[in-house]
Structures are given as structure tokens and as C-alpha cells.
Amino acid sequence: MSVRVIRVQKVLITEIPNEPKFILNYIRKETWSPYVAGILLGLVGIAAVWISNSLLGASGAFENLAGMVGKWIAPKAFDNMYFNFIMPPGITIGVILLVGVFFGGMIGAATSGTLKWGKKDAANSDNQWKRIFGASTAKRWALAFIGAIILEYAAGIAGGCTSGLAISGGMLLAPAAFLFIAGMFASGIVTALVIYRKNY
Amino acid sequence: MTNFLTALVLGGFFGFSLNKAGLTKYNKIVNVFRLTDMAVLQFMMTALVVAMSGLFALRGLGLITFPAVPATYIVGNVIGGLIFGVGMALTGF
Numbered sequence A: 001m002s003v004r005v006i007r008v009q010k011v012l013i014t015e016i017p018n019e020p021k022f023i024l025n026y027i028r029k030e031t032w033s034p035y036v037a038g039i040l041l042g043l044v045g046i047a048a049v050w051i052s053n054s055l056l057g058a059s060g061a062f063e064n065l066a067g068m069v070g071k072w073i074a075p076k077a078f079d080n081m082y083f084n085f086i087m088p089p090g091i092t093i094g095v096i097l098l099v100g101v102f103f104g105g106m107i108g109a110a111t112s113g114t115l116k117w118g119k120k121d122a123a124n125s126d127n128q129w130k131r132i133f134g135a136s137t138a139k140r141w142a143l144a145f146i147g148a149i150i151l152e153y154a155a156g157i158a159g160g161c162t163s164g165l166a167i168s169g170g171m172l173l174a175p176a177a178f179l180f181i182a183g184m185f186a187s188g189i190v191t192a193l194v195i196y197r198k199n200y
Numbered sequence B: 001m002t003n004f005l006t007a008l009v010l011g012g013f014f015g016f017s018l019n020k021a022g023l024t025k026y027n028k029i030v031n032v033f034r035l036t037d038m039a040v041l042q043f044m045m046t047a048l049v050v051a052m053s054g055l056f057a058l059r060g061l062g063l064i065t066f067p068a069v070p071a072t073y074i075v076g077n078v079i080g081g082l083i084f085g086v087g088m089a090l091t092g093f
Helices: A002-015 A019-028 A034-052 A059-073 A081-086 A093-111 A127-133 A137-158 A162-170 A175-199 B002-021 B026-033 B039-060 B074-091
Strands: none
Touching (some): A034 B002, A059 A081, A059 A093, A059 A137, A127 A137, A127 B026, A137 A162, A137 B074, A162 A175, A175 B026, A175 B074, B002 B039, B026 B039, B026 B074
């Protein structure tokens, strides 16, 4: 009887999370609950508006950079409405934000021990991709390149990407964001159906 | 300069949360379109709700003013979204 009591106490002690350690262990987890990560992103979105009166976004930065390179290489071709007024070229806050995103993602991977710096599998590491399309890295990169062109072009038409329009616009209740999300899911589901076919 | 520094830090947290939610993985992005893993939606909608309520509360208190809201032009937004979905399902980014 007395042995049993001691055992119960031991279980209790290990199960009560020791606060700082609990948080540290959670940071080391590879995948968080999407709700927890979502709350973090929501707070970042609030902070962006509060501190610097700007919105989070990713796709615009590429256009700023492309505009800068383009004006340098072919100034005539880039001397149009779009690159002069809508997406002015240069090192904007969006570009710096994107640099931060890169390092933030890297820190995230490093804390969960999944950072594959120069390892053999790093260029094409997704098991699901390999199962459907094979292990070829060239194929992965080619599709990523083509898809990214489509993404960036579409973001130019819509006026933003998932982060710049859907999330940042959505949190200001912009109708554009919800139209964009609806379109994105409609065609995304159809595309996934087409490329996965019987594996869907 | 401080502006750039805040952008760097904000971007850092942005990337960190994306990584931890698993949105940097091909399978997470594609599986939301295959309707087998809803993590992307859960993540996006949680962020939306948190930021939305926070921002509107702060504006109600008079602490912030909103930056320019993304413009609505229905055809452009929908067509852009439709093309975007194709690219997203192809690349998984």
C-alpha cells in the first residue's frame, strides 16, 4: 500500500510542467500546434502595424529587387507604370523583412535540429514528394522554379501573396484578401487533383 | 535604420512561426489542397483571428491607425488567387 502511494507521487511530480523548461522543450519541438504558431504570427502582425505601421508580406520584396536589377540592366523595359509607381524598386522594408524571414526559418529549423546544412538529402528531402515524383533533385527544382514564376506573377496580379494579401489584408478585413483565399483554394484543390490523380 | 532593424526582427519571428507550423514543408502545403492535413488553414485562420481582434481593439482605443488596406479589384483578386493556387499546389511553398 505504501509503495503504491509513492509511485503515484512520482508520476505527479514528473507530469507537472516546470515552467521555463516546458517552454524550452516546446521551442525544441519540430512541429508546433498550428494554433500556437498562428497566435505567434498574429502577434507579429499586430506588432508590425503598431511599431512600424507596415504590413507583413513576401512577394513584393522580389518585385522591388527585380525592379532594381531590371532598371540597372534594361532601364527602358522597366520604365513603366508598374515599376515606377506600384512597385518602386530598391531595398525596401519588405526586402529586409524577407531577410529576417529567411533567418527566422533557419533559427526555427536549428532549434528543432532539422537544419540540413549541406547534407546529402537537403535539396530534396520530402518523403511525400519522392513517393509521387521520384527522387530526382533536378525535377524538384525545375518544378519549384516554374511554380514560383506562376506564384510571383499571380501575386503581381492579385496585389499580394498568402502573407501580404491573405493574412495581412485579412486582419484588416480587406475584401480583397477573402476573394484571394477563395480563388487560391479553388484552383489549388483542382491542381492537386490533377497532379495526384489516383493518389489524391 | 531602426525601421530596418524592426523589420528584420519581425521577419525573424514571422519565419520562425512559419517554420514551426510546418509551412516550410512541401507536404503540409500540398496536403491542405488534398484535404488531408488542415494545418495551413488552422495556422492562417488563427493568425487572422488573433491579429484581427488585436488590431481592431487597438484602433478602438485610439493607439494605432491602419496602414493602407490592400486594394479591392474583384477580377484581379480572384484571377490572381486562381493562378496563385496552381503555383502553390505545384511547388508546395
